[in-house]
Amino acid sequence: MIRSNVLVCGGAGCLSSGCHAVQDALKQELTKRGLDKEINIVVTGCMGPCDLGPVILVHPDGTFYQRVTALDVPALVEEHFIKGRAYAKLLPKDEVSANLITTQRDFGFFAKQEKIVLANCGLIDAENIEEYIARDGYAALGTVLTTKKPADVIAEIKLSGLRGRGGAGFPTGVKWELLAKAPATPKFLICNADEGDPGAFMNRAVLEGDPHAVLEGMIIGGYATGASRGFIYIRAEYPLAIKRLQIAIDQAYQHGLLGKNLFETDFSFDIEMRIGAGAFVCGEETALMRSIEGRRGQPSPRPPFPAQRGLWGKPTNINNVETWATVPAIIRKGANWYNQFGTEKTKGTKVFALAGKIRNTGLVEVPYGTTLRQIIFGIGGGIPGGKKFKAVQTGGPSGGVIPAEHLDTPVEYESLQKLGSIMGSGGMVVMDEDSCMVDVARFFLEFCCDESCGKCPPCRVGTKQILNILERICAGEGQMEDLDKLEQLAAVVKDASLCGLGQTAPNPVQTTLRYFRAEYEAHIKEKRCPAKVCRGLLTYTIHYDNCVGCSICARNCPTNTILKVKGQKKYYIIEDDCIQCGACLDVCKFNAILKASDGVAHVVPPKPELEPVPGRKVMVTA
Amino acid sequence: MNLEELKKLKEKAQRQVALREGNKKYRVVVSMGTSGIAAGARDVMKTMLDEIEKRGLDDVEVRVTGEHGLEDVEPVIRIEEAGGEETTYARLDAEKAKKIVAEHLGKGKKVENLAVGKQKKTE
C-alpha cells in the first residue's frame, strides 16, 4: 500500500529553480531506502508560491517544504519518512511569531485562499487523465450530455453569474447564448491562452496543472452552443503548457472523451491547438482569429461580433482559459453553489499573479470582493525589507496604478474601473517606495507602444507621442505644459483607438497623473526624481568620511570617471562624465557612495586635485 | 466511454489521489523513533501496509511519527478514528499487526488483548 504521496511542484517556476534534480534525488533516495513501494512521487502543476520553489507537499500529513534542493533530499527522507518528523530546515516560518509552520493549512499564503479554478493545480499529476477523473473529472460532461438540454446548460451558466476572465468580464452565459442562436454552421469555440501580459501566468498554471478542466469546459461549451470544433490558441513561449495540453488532448481522445459520439450520444467534438508567436495584440479576439486563420494578427472593428462572423466567417465563441476551466465545477456543484462566492455583481473566484515588491510572489485564488489589502498583505505577506507600500498596478501593462489610500477597495471589475484601473486578466504588480511612478508609466507605455499593431493611428502614433513626453520628463527635460498634453493625448488615444490595446494603454499615465502628480512636478520643476530611479536626474558622490580609498569603485567605473584625490586615500567622481549607472554604488563595501536626486538644489562637491588610479591604465581626462 | 465506465475508472483512480484529500476513517500512526525502529517498527508497518492493500481497505491512512514515549513496549502504533477515538497497541510484531488490520481496520473491532492503557476520547 502506498502510505504517502510526495507532490513535487512541476510548474514552470519550480522547474526553473531546479525541481527536476529534486525529483531525481527523491526517486533515488526512496529506492535506496526501500521506500519506493510505500511512497509515491507525483509531479504536479503550480502550487502557487513560486518564489519559494522548488516546493514539495507531503500527504497525508500536509507538510509543506520550501526551497528544497537535491542535497537536502537524503536528510529529508531520513527525517520525514523514516523517523516521521517534519524536517525543520525546509519548513516555512511564520512571519509574526517566527514559529515553524508544519502543515500547508497553517501557512497564511494558502490558508486565506479559496480554490476553485486551482483546486487540482498542485494536487494532481496533470499528465495522467485518471487523476483528473479521480477528482470527479469529466463527470460534469457525462451528466450534461446524458441528462441536460443545451439550453439548460446555458441557463445554469447564466445563473452562476460567471463572467469572462479575459479582462472585460462579459457574462459568459450570455455570450454562449448568442452563439447558440446564431443560424450559420459550423460553429467554433476558441480558448484564449495567449496570456500576453508580462508577469501574468494564471492561465499557464491552469494549463500546466489541470489541462483537462479546460478541455472539459470547452466540450460542455460545445454541447451548449452547438459548436463542433474547438481551438486552443496558445503562445509558443509556453512549451510546458503546450506539452501537457497535447498529452491531455491525446488522452481524452484515447478515452473517448473527445471525438465522435461522446458518452454514446450523437454529440461529437474535436479540439486542436494553434501555437501563436506571442504578440500582445494577438490576445485580442479579432486579431486572434485572424492569426488562427494564418493571417497577420490585427484587430478588426466589432460588430460583427465573433458570434455573428468569427473564425473563417463562421459563428464563434471565445473564452479565456480560466473561464473554460471554471465551467466543469459550476456544472458539477451547481450555479447556486458557485454564485455564493464573490460580490453582488461579480460571482466566483479569481486567480491573481502577485509580482513585484511583495514577499510571497506567485499565484493566489480568492473570491471577488476580497480587498487589495487582504491580497497584498494577508496572502502576499506585504512588502519585504521594511519598505513602505506605494502602489499596486492591476490588470497588466495597460492597467492603472492604485495608491495606498485605496487599499481597502474590494477587487471587482466595477470598483477597479472607478479607480481608473482595470481587472485585466489578473496581474498585480506591487510597488514600494523605491518605485518612481513616472518611470512606471514610461515603462508600461513603452510596452504598449511596442506591441501596438500599427493598424489604427490613434494607437500607433498616440502611444508613441505619450512615450516621447514621458521619456522627456524622466530625463529631466519636461515642461509643465507636458502634463496637459499627456492628459489630452491619453483621452484621445482611449477614445479613438480601434481595439482594447489602445483603449486601455493610457491607463498607467492617467492614474499616475491622478494619484502621483507631485512626482511628475518634482521631475519637471525641481529636476528631481523622489524615488531616485530616473537615471538622468541622479547624482553620485563619494562620501569622504566613509571612503577608505580601496579603489574598487574606480576599477568598476565603465567610463573611468572616478579618480584618486591627489596624495590622499580618497576617490572623487567627476559628475560631468558620470553616466549614473550605479556600478560604484553596487560594489562599494563601505557605504561611501551617495546616490541622490536633489535636482536644482544639488551642490557639486569642490573638485580637488586628482591623480590616476594606481595600476589602472587609462588617460586622465581631467 | 459511457457513464458507467467513467464511474468505474473513477473508483479505480480514486485510490491514487485519496491520500491527498484527507478525511479517512482510520489513521494508523506508527511510532518510528530510534527505539521503535530498533524494536522492529518498520517490519510492523510494512506488514500493515501489505495487509491493508491485500484487503482493499480504502478508508485508512498510515503515518509515521517520532517517539510515543513508550520505549519499553515498542513497536507501538496508535489508531485514530474519525469520531475521535484512539487506541494504542504495543509490543507488536508482524503477526499481531496482521490481526489488527483484519479486526480493527477490517471489521471495526478492537483487539482488546493487544491494546494498552485506557482508550482515550479526544474532541
Ligand SMILES: Cc1cc2nc3c(=O)[nH]c(=O)nc-3n(C[C@H](O)[C@H](O)[C@H](O)COP(=O)(O)O)c2cc1C
Ligand atoms: C490587447 C488585448 C489583449 C488581450 N489579451 C488577452 C489574453 O491574453 N487572454 C484573454 O483571454 N483575453 C485577452 N484579451 C481579451 C479578448 O479580446 C477577449 O475579450 C477574451 O478572450 C474573451 O474571453 P472571456 O469572455 O472569457 O473573458 C485581450 C484583449 C486585448 C484588447
